[in-house]
Amino acid sequence: MKRFALKSLLFCFPFAAVFGLPLLILRRSGELVAVNDVIQRQMGSSPVLYGQAYSNPVKAYKLRSVKRRDSAVVALGSSRTMQLREGFFVDPGQFYNAGGAVSAVWDFRNFLGLIGTRSRVKVLLLCLDQWFFNPARPVAWGTGLEEFLADDPALNIIQRNWLSVYRDLVSHKIDFRRLLIDGPRSDVGLNAVLHANGFRNDGSYFYGAAITNPDSPENLDRGFRDTLSRISSGTRRFEWSDVLAQKAIDEVDLLLGDCHDRGITVVGFLPPFAPTVRRAMVESGRYGYMSRIEPALRPSFDRYQFPLFDFTDPATLVATDSEFIDGFHGSERTYARLLLRLASGSPELERHINRTRLVEQLAHAGRFNVEIR
Amino acid sequence: MLFNSLEFLVFFFVVSVGYFLLPHRGRWLHLLLASCYFYMAFIPIYILILGFTIVIDYLAGILIERAQGRRRRAFLIVSLCANIGVLAVFKYLHFLNANLTLLFGALRLRYPIPDLDIILPIGLSFHTFQAMSYTIEVYRGNQKAERNFGLYALYVMFYPQLVAGPIERPQNLLHQLREEHRFDYDRVTDGLKLMMLGFFKKVVVADRLAAIVDAVYNQPVGHSSASLVVATVFFAFQIYADFAGYSDIAIGAAQVLGIRLMVNFRQPYFACNIAEFWQRWHISLSTWFRDYLYIPLGGNRLGPWRRYSNLLVVFLVSGLWHGASWTYVVWGGLNGLFLVLGVWTAGIQEQALNAVGLRAGGRGSILFHRLFTFGLACLAWVFFRARSFHDATWVLTHLFSDPGSFAHPRQLLKPGGLGVPAIDLAGAALGIAALLAIDTVCERRDMLAVVRRQPAWRRWAIYYAFGFATVFLGRFGGAQFIYFQF
Structure with missing residues (x-):
């Protein structure tokens, strides 16, 4: 037995030497916690911030969360949906923010198909990113279904990232001392633990560093520089186009039909850009497709008697640059106002929000965040 | 809990260490609890189904042993009905309903039985067959009924082979x-080496091939003939590496604990005909069907035509065992047909080979037979892998419809080809080469004995080569073993 133990140690030594430290860091930071376990923890009463740095299973996380929680009101869309919080609603348990689960227009129907027909979703807040309707966006139609279903197992995360962990240690991106010596914490993932970035229990996203220190040089979109460079180069979701992707419009029509058949009320909206960014897009004259989206979608929404709001122009929400986290992500303050507008167009949604309290919360809101009491 | 997961590695370590630290009298309980935990890691509630069949078969075994004459037979039938009933409800009800609904619809009638929205319990076909082999062997008098309920439960639930075999016999495992x-x-290290080989086959070979096969077979329409052929051949190796890898891990994990499970694969693609292929592929299932279905049906004792029909029946049932879908039934039927035709035309084949100058038993003849058998197996695999009957027929009718695509292998890397980078294609091909190299060694000698005879530096170089290849080249995307679904 002793000989065996010695030889086993000898065999394992090179593996331990290579992977030991990354494994320790990934494990301590919660990077290896399985999505189902995160959901279980977030369904408890104490707050758990979930922000992984080395993997990104957002689609699977949001899908499974919606299935487990079975909330009546669900916000569904890209990262531009993630500022709607359960505290904006009468019964917080009845809302879940599935923002981040959708990266293209066909993801909506995939998502709804996967949550099943037995789901209790009654109101769907549908965030329709403008670039979903841009034919110049380089995305292969219909891809990405597997991301809803796939797990990212621990072994995969270690194999993929062990070298990055060493790199990040050398470049001091990982605070080794804080991670390994400080006591146990409830937050999950390196981003959550070190930078306070991550999904809250209700699925909304808390931007830690970006809102506590928005003028830090580490904030890549300080003064919307990054977004404006995307506009000038026509890249990374800001591809130029004057025409609309009719296929995407048709897809939304199918989605609305599905929702109607399932008895789900849809409240659709095109999310806002920061005023400076919006102005730059208009002045460039290269985003003609954006003004065509709402008129193209309107007949479908009208047919099913679902409301649709176009907040592409931030003036419709009286939003200012200072309350935007970056060029195309409004803050909770922006989205609280947005929710009030959505509710005014949908009696079904109006029943789920406490207008008086929300107005009061807005009155006391900070530059970015709304304090939930 | 998948074998190719960090959780399993920790579980295996804890269970094995605990096993050797415990006194002998507590080990079966330790293994039983570990097996329960292992099974419940999938869908906990399904342990009740397993518990139901275990209780029925445990009691049936004792009652069969005590009873005489017709009562013995009656208890056996109750046990078999309970096991087949569980299989029918959880595995075949949906299939049956779908087909009967179509039939009733064609007759303009309404089919009354609703479908159940249930997930197939993992490994159901495996442990059900293992449980059935117990009551049949007790009935035949080859095995004494087990009085210790816990030991019997462990026989069914022994974690290394619980979800995908090998399907053991009570005479081999219970004692x-x-x-x-x-x-x-030596035994423990041999077990660990076998496990390492299994991990290599699964994560380096099978899962690398899976990415390419999935890209083609999930949407076969639009792929060139060359892509379809490559994906089909890759699937043949994927399923082999996947299942043989699982079996190696299972046999190795059991061997560490001192328990020898039966060999499940013996280089199946070196078979010279389909009959031999089935003596080398999934041996524990082939022999199960031989002992409990083929021979009771009359085997080859009732003349050639009855033998052929028995073979076809066995293979059709085997197809259905694999999955509740017509594609599996056709896959089984094709294997049966190939086998029957092979037996039937054996003489003609020899004459034909002699006529072209290939001596029976010579290298050329063996190579030809192996390639031909592999080709037949691949044709049948198309039905096994395809998502639907329609996809399978589409693949088969387009395998060689575009011969020009074979002249331009670079097209495989372009849209309409395999849709993967050249490096992935090269990695997959290297994986197949490694698998064949391992099989070539195993065909001639006991590979572990060969490794053991090497000088220490070479042995350790081999261990590290496999270890690092698995860690660095493996895909740990959480892909299930294909046979888990059965």
Whole structure:
């Protein structure tokens, strides 16, 4: 037995030497916690911030969360949906923010198909990113279904990232001392633990560093520089186009039909850009497709008697640059106002929000965040 | 809990260490609890189904042993009905309903039985067959009924082979679970080496091939003939590496604990005909069907035509065992047909080979037979892998419809080809080469014995080569073993 133990140690030594430290860091930071376990923890009463740095299973996380929680009101869309919080609603348990689960227009129907027909979703807040309707966006139609279903197992995360962990240690991106010596914490993932970035229990996203220190040089979109460079180069979701992707419009029509058949009320909206960014897009004259989206979608929404709001122009929400986290992500303050507008167009949604309290919360809101009491 | 997961590695370590630290009398309970935990890691509630069949078969075994004449037979039938009933409800009800609904619809009638929205319990077909082999062997008098309920439960639930075999016989496994197994250095290290080989086959070979096969077979329409052929051949190796890898891990994990499970694969693609292929592929299932279906049907004792029909029946049932879908039935039927035709035309084949100058038993003849058998197996695999009957027929009718695509292998890397980078294609091909190299060694000698005879530096170089290849080249995307679904 002793000989065996010695030889086993000898065999394992090179593996331990290579992977030991990354494994320790990934494990301590919660990077290896399985999505189902995160959901279980977030369904408890104490707050758990979930922000992984080395993997990104957002689609699977949001899908499974919606299935487990079975909330009546669900916000569904890209990262531009993630500022709607359960505290904006009468019964917080009845809302879940599935923002981040959708990266293209066909993801909506995939998502709804996967949550099943037995789901209790009654109101769907549908965030329709403008670039979903841009034919110049380089995305292969219909891809990405597997991301809803796939797990990212621990072994995969270690194999993929062990070298990055060493790199990040050398470049001091990982605070080794804080991670390994400080006591146990409830937050999950390196981003959550070190930078306070991550999904809250209700699925909304808390931007830690970006809102506590928005003028830090580490904030890549300080003064919307990054977004404006995307506009000038026509890249990374800001591809130029004057025409609309009719296929995407048709897809939304199918989605609305599905929702109607399932008895789900849809409240659709095109999310806002920061005023400076919006102005730059208009002045460039290269985003003609954006003004065509709402008129193209309107007949479908009208047919099913679902409301649709176009907040592409931030003036419709009286939003200012200072309350935007970056060029195309409004803050909770922006989205609280947005929710009030959505509710005014949908009696079904109006029943789920406490207008008086929300107005009061807005009155006391900070530059970015709304304090939930 | 998948074998190719960090959780399993920790589980295996804890269970094995605990096993050797415990006194002999507590080990079966330790293994039983570990097996329950292992099974419940999938869908906990399904342990009740397993518990139901275990209780029925445990009691049936004792009652069969005590009873005489017709009562013996009656208890056996109750046990078989319980097992087949569980299979029918959880595995075949949906299939049956779908087909009967179509039939009733064609007759303009309404089919009354609703579908159940249930997930197939993992490994159901495997442990059900293992449980059935117990009551049949007790009925035949080849095995004494087990009085210790826990030991019997462990026989069905022994975690290394619980979800995908090998499907053991009570005569081989039960007594081993009762015996004391001391720590034996050579046995334990051989078990670990086998496990390492299994991990290599699964994560380096099978899962790398899976990415390419899935890209084609999930949407076969639009792919060139060359892509379809490559994906089909890759699937043949994927499923082999996947299932043989699982079997190696299972046999190795059991061997560490001192329990010898039956060999499940013996280089199947070196078979010279389909009959031999089935003597080398999934041996525990082939022999199960031989012993409990083919021979009771009359085997080859009732003349050639009855033998052929028995073979076809066995293969059709085997197809259905694999999955509740017509594609599996056709896959089984094709294998049966190939086997029957092979037996029927054996003489003609020899004459034909002699006529072209290939001596029977010579290298050329063996190579030809192997390639031909592999080709037949691949044709049948198309039905096994395809998502639907329609996809399978589409693949088969387009395998060679575009011969020009074979002249331009670079097209495989372009849209309409395999849709993967050249490096992935090269990695997959290297994986197949490694698999064939391993099989070539195993065909001639006991590979572990060969490794053991090497000087220490070479042995350790081999261990590290496999270890690092698995860690760095493996895909740990959480892909299930294909046979788990059965």
